[in-house]
Amino acid sequence: GPLAHKTDSAEEAGTPPELAGVSAGAGEGSAVLLRRKRVLAELSPLERFRLRYLCVTDVCGQAWCELQVVYGFELPHVPKREEESPEVKAGASIHLARELEVHDVVSVSAQSREDRWALKILNMLSMLPILQAGGWVRELPVFGMLEGVFLVGVIDELHYSHKGELVLSELKTRGLRSLPGRAQERSHHFQVRLYKLLFDSMVRGLLERDAFVQSLNLRPEQPLGSGVMEHAQKLGLHVHTFGGVLELALMTLSYSELPAIDVLKIEYCHQGTSDAIGTREVSFDEAGVRAELRNHLSYWIGQREPRGVDIEEAWKCRSCSFEEHCEWRRERAENATASNRTKRFK
Ligand code: SF4
Structure with a gap:
């Protein structure tokens, strides 16, 4: 039969209502900045990105690099290498x-x-x-709902x-x-x-x-x-x-x-x-899949910070659209420089 196209993904992205009125304009006072930070910290990523559901492909992207998925929502204007x-x-x-x-x-x-x-x-x-x-x-x-999140x-x-x-x-x-x-x-x-x-x-x-x-x-x-x-x-x-x-x-x-x-x-x-x-x-193995899913979802419901790739999988960063923006990568590079410096002083 005829099939209608097509799905949308982050259709509800935008400024969360909780942040309305917390302007980020020039001359913004530090109290406002602090309040903005606190509001952001109190919201789970699902709330912060105004997502009512997640796409299976996003959750699977987390198995590759979680931070890459997060940057996809945080920095939507960075062109995606893989999409091109x-x-x-x-x-x-x-x-x-x-x-x-x-x-x-x-x-x-x-x-x-x-x-x-x-x-x-x-x-x-x-x-x-x-x-x-x-x-x-x-x-x-x-x-449907799996482990408390609509997928x-x-x-x-x-x-x-x-x-x-x-x-x-x-x-x-x-x-x-x-x-x-x-x-x-x-x-x-x-x-x-x-x-x-x-x-x-x-x-x-x-x-x-x-x-x-x-x-x-x-x-x-x-x-x-x-x-x-x-x-x-x-x-x-x-x-x-x-x-x-x-x-x-x-x-x-x-x-x-x-x-x-x-x-x-x-x-x-x-x-x-x-x-x-x-x-x-x-x-x-249903129990195994559910456990892996819960681990990925724990980021979205605000139970933990997002993770970048393991050190032994740093090769993934070479094909990542967010390579230049990535804090995880920058921190790792800084740590590596710091440890090199320490070595030199020894
Ligand atoms: Fe993940 Fe590496 Fe991309 Fe950072 S640069 S988001 S750690 S793949």
């Missing part, structure tokens, strides 16, 4: 080509936050019958194997004709494991209305914009408000007989030729 790379562009076009094999992508205009969420939910709803009938789906939106992601592909197992397949494009190193692989594995956690809890009927209304602060009574309403009608769904879409989704999921995901796979392919490089099957 031909590898990423080629990856996006391979993804789209694959998606077009199974869906017509249509663009639907969204007029409100509720409209944007309704589109994600409608996309997901339009794919459930296909999966139920044993078909393939691509770009399936998944979301959102998009599963590249779901299909059934010849043995009847439900297989998740994640496509990764590579500039080199080789499989990724261990550090990158770790983050990829975590990504597909989180997708499984989200999908499984959705088909088990564990999504809750409150998560949308309270955590995401969406208004159920908000009427759908005309574009979204027409799109829903084309899918055979007669809904008029965001709450209507939500109820329908919760009901469909709680009556769905879809299985949990049985197999997690990552397919690596070459960016230039789209040739397959190799496929990796990923193990799953």
Whole structure:
């Protein structure tokens, strides 16, 4: 069926209401500065960046370098090296080509936050019958509360194997004709494991209305914009408000007989030729994944400071967009100079 595009990420970024009136203009007194610092310190990063949810890709980015993800929110104007790379562009076009094999992508205009969420939910709803009938789906939106934080992601592909197992397949494009190193692989594995956690809890009927209304602060009574309403009608769904879409989704999921995901796979392919490089099957241990997730989320809920890369993984900084801004890196360089100086004096 036709599939509406697309997701937004930090849609609610901006100045937190708590900081309104705390100006940062010229001639600002030190008391104001102090107050600003204190307010910032009291807010958790989720509140400070005004994020009501996190994207799975952000949480997985933390497995690569947490501080890099944080700088992505703090310094949104620094151009991203990885976004500009031909590898990423080629990856996006391979993804789209694959998606077009199974869906017509249509663009639907969204007029409100509720409209944007309704589109994600409608996309997901339009794919459930296909999966139920044993078909393939691509770009399936998944979301839900995990460990107290609302997470959102998009599963590249779901299909059934010849043995009847439900297989998740994640496509990764590579500039080199080789499989990724261990550090990158770790983050990829975590990504597909989180997708499984989200999908499984959705088909088990564990999504809750409150998560949308309270955590995401969406208004159920908000009427759908005309574009979204027409799109829903084309899918055979007669809904008029965001709450209507939500109820329908919760009901469909709680009556769905879809299985949990049985197999997690990552397919690596070459960016230039789209040739397959190799496929990796990923193990799953729910307690382990949840523990890793809690560790990442503890930064977002304000339990600890963000961390940069380990010293033995400092090579990651060479491809980082924030290399010149990074305090972690600067401190390390200063420590290294200080210890060199000490050595010289000895
Ligand atoms: Fe992380 Fe290194 Fe980038 Fe700093 S420079 S954000 S430590 S990857």
